[in-house]
Amino acid sequence: MKKFLPLLSLVFIFSCEGQQAKKEKTEEAPKKVQEQAELDPIYKLADSKGCFACHDIDRRKVGPAYRDVAKKYAGKENAVEELVKSITKGSMGKWGSIPMAPQAVTKEEARKLAEWILSFK
Numbered sequence: 001m002k003k004f005l006p007l008l009s010l011v012f013i014f015s016c017e018g019q020q021a022k023k024e025k026t027e028e029a030p031k032k033v034q035e036q037a038e039l040d041p042i043y044k045l046a047d048s049k050g051c052f053a054c055h056d057i058d059r060r061k062v063g064p065a066y067r068d069v070a071k072k073y074a075g076k077e078n079a080v081e082e083l084v085k086s087i088t089k090g091s092m093g094k095w096g097s098i099p100m101a102p103q104a105v106t107k108e109e110a111r112k113l114a115e116w117i118l119s120f121k
């Protein structure tokens with residue numbers, strides 16, 4: 001039995017490391033999405049329009065996470081139009097009790113932002 005003990009502890013160490021690596025992987029995922037999104041010119045538009053004061057891609061802030069918006073509207077026929085309307089005219093009662101005021105963007109910008117948000121599903 002004594003012979004096996006070092007071997008056993010080695011196996012134990014390896015299995016722990018495996019778990020550690022897995023854990024890091026899952027924690028890294030949202031960060032990667034964020035980094036990739038930041039390279040996108042549309043991200044800069046959203047940033048310059050102040051969207052990130054209330055929204056994040058993967059996390060709920062004052063408003064819903066963009067990924068949740070994308071999931072909710074996935075497969076809906078007029079998803080882009082509906083989001084353009086919410087962005088330019090404001091939205092209330094769809095995600096909770098806090099309303100979103102009409103945003104200072106053109107319809108074209110709103111369309112680009114809506115398409116971008118819907119890509120996170």
Ligand code: HEC
Pocket residue numbers: 046049050051052053054055062063064069082083086087091092093094095096097098099100101103104105113114117
């Ligand atoms: C002051 C905070 C605030 C800012 C700034 C803001 N939002 Fe929102 N947003 C909200 C809230 C709160 C909601 C949820 C409204 C509701 O429940 O209907 C929302 C909802 C949304 C939705 C979902 C609408 C729907 O019809 O389901 C989209 C898309 C969206 N925002 C995009 C944007 C974009 C793009 C910008 C920047 C141009 C922006 N928001 C800026 C607070 C904000």
